[in-house]
Amino acid sequence: MRGGSRAPPLAEAARPGQHRRMQHIADATAALAAGRISAASLVDAALDRIADPAGEGARAFIAVHAEAARAQARAMDALRHAGRAPSPWAGIPVTVKDLFDEHGHPTPAGSAVLKDSPPARTDAPVVARLKRMGFVVIGRTNMTEFAFSGLGVNPHYGTPRSPWDRKTGRLPGGSSSGAGVAAADHMGFGGLGTDTGGSCRVPAALCGVVGYKPTARRVPITGVLPLAPSLDSVGPLARSTACCALLDAVISGEEDPQPLPQRGVAGLRLGLPRGTFLTDDMDATVANAFQRALARLSAAGARIELFDIPELAELPAVNAMGGFAASEAWAWHRGLIAEKAAGYDPRILARIRRGERMSAADYIDLVNHRARLIAAIARRTAPFDAVVTPTCPIIPPALAEVEEEAEYNRINLLLLRNTAVGNFLDRCSISLPIHRPGEAPVGMMLTGETMADAALFSTAAAVEAALAER
Template sequence: MPEAATDLAAAMRALAEQHLSASDLAEQAIAAHDPALNAYAAWTPETTRAQAAAADAARQAGATTGPLMGVPVSLKDIYAAAGWRTYAGSPKALPAEPWERDGPLVAKLRRQLATITGKTNTVEFAFSGLGTNPHWGTPRNPWNRARVAGGSSSGAAVSVREGSALLALGTDTAGSIRVPAAMNGLAGLKMGAGQWPTEGIVPLSHLLDTPGLIARTAQDLAIGYGALNGDAPGAAPMARPDLTGVRLCVPAQVVWDDTAPGIAEAVESALRELEAAGAKLLRRDVPEVLAAVEVFRTTNLAGPDLYRLLSTELTGWLDTVDPSIRQRLDKATDVPAWQWLAARARVAELSRAAAERLRDCDALVAPTVALTPPEIDAVQAPDAFARANGFALRNTAVGNYLTMAGVTLPAGLDAAGMPVGLQLLGQPGGEAGLLALAQTVERVLGTSDQRLGTPPAA
């Protein structure tokens, strides 16, 4: 077999130069899959091969269907897709209509003849940031298989880390793309609120849900963004020439509090490298960051939305929900309507204020996740789970509760030898600029393989 393409950009070059076929990429993805890591709820190698063969046939006939033609892509199992059942991490399949019909983003993959490798495991109804699931098993972190992979897009991140997919579609309500991307030493993109359609995606929060991508590099994120953004495939955002004049806002509040050993150090080291490369660090108070965390901690905005879904549209599913999730769902019923509505209004108010305060910044930067991925056995009890889950999502929730776009990139390893992420937040609608910046940051810091090396368990 030809030499493997380890990232999306390399795969696209190899396909264009006919060094690899889509079938070659499919076989490499199939060979890379490690069942012990439990990335997939539905792993479908024969379907993968058939899709790759169709892409090869189209290419041989002279057709070019888009940037993702013949590229292995995984789908988080809350995306509806024809040919696969959708479980959303629950123990039984959701109704065929509409949950076995392509939504808009999956339809774009189909039109480009991407090779869909299967449905990846998710936290049940995407309602936590650790990645655990008692129904389907918890995906394992390739850096240490005793530890969580992060969630809720847990299998999505593991599929990219193991190499069975070169791009993964996930979703992010309080950090569900950026947390697993950071914990696995990958790049992740959360779209700004309202920028990509959520139709065909099992809803958690109509206010906070955003689709997004996980990949090996910022360049790969940019390629995926260009392929899926807008009505037709477009060019990927290009990196900035350099970091000269780039202004990075470093908030003083909360995001640095109580970080696990080695996390703040890894991020500060990365920031010093960016400063040496020409970026200007603006260390300042950003009251909206602290206020967003306070709303996240005090009002369960997503819980009432999910409780309504499970009480009215998916009746019967509530009875089998994971106890760690059920505990938080039951608490959501205690939130009075006025408080929930007030929190939604507060999110809108804070988003406007943050946009104004950060007008002179190219991005707000912080550690992506403040804790080392915990061992799976340590978060089995609901109370231990709740503490770790809230801490895992604290920094990323800032992006959702301020309705911002977000990217995470590998920054280093913590004291436990686990990956640390650097989070870049920008305004919704500014994703192209944020990805241009992220690629330039990546050129300074290095890709995951360059900065972190490979997982010891690989």
């Protein structure tokens, strides 16, 4: 699918509103191939959205590569006209989260203490793979400091607002907050985030887009500032399953990504866990949207089966000392904290410091508990095409709701409760928007087996199509 021997005609300037009709990467790809639009026009439209003073660009991005992006877009247009484009997607604008190394740029990871760190000497492999295909990185998206919260709050660079109810000021979810807002607001066709406990799927749910967490080992985390390497995953956020599947294929190293195979929802077996996922602290808006989506899937022929995962009741005790996130974050941050603790967001600092109390024996126990639970739960979920739950049990909270530390902690844990299970169990997982237009955003999460990413994307595309009239 790379390149092309026949040069398309030179693209004309886009008609007003044309970019807004191009929701997905496939739309832009077709328009570029036919010469109906140029890469320069796509990039300009994204940059205009970012620069709009009435929008969220100033809070969604920590750095915008405007001139470099325009130059790269013009280069991709010239290569396409000569029949030498590196891929069909050359010139399509995308974003990267602020913790990915980009050659020539610092990697502050949403922090103040690393704001003046030396620029990266090389691109992270996932960023290099995007650039090799000709995608244009238009900027670095905002995030929770050091990726250690699911709320999306950042006191250093501002907190971007969820696209829903911006007058109130609703949280975008985190830690890939800017990536979710940028995808929802057409500031590019998608972006790279990371997911250690839900940091792609939570902002996807709260911003009304699709967010994907791969089986972690499939996508390299080299050149990505870590939170907890045992759990860290690199995944995309975009406006459709197909967009996420394409970006995932590129960053996982596929040389010739193919379209998703077509399948229907009829006959799918979706496992619906009893207990905590569906009962505790569930917002009525989420419950109604979720039940409505299940009813539609069932009417379309999906088999939705209740089942038990009793081992999940062990997770709070297993992670009581902070789990992998606190212990592994402390290992990375302890030297920096010794020098610059005052520069950290105090709420993030407190989370990292929890790892200081964990002994080597505690850590080994955690590793062993994880292996046992992975094996036990895999036997329970094996019969299903996916496990289905709400992504988050609540709608986007107002920024004012998390000003008090106790509420910050409570709501953070609630947003991450469902998603973090997939990271601990080393699974692939995706969040799909299921709300109706005008309603508060709600996500449905489908979780597959370890290394069954291709099957999960196919299942998610079928579910997405069945719910397309939402």
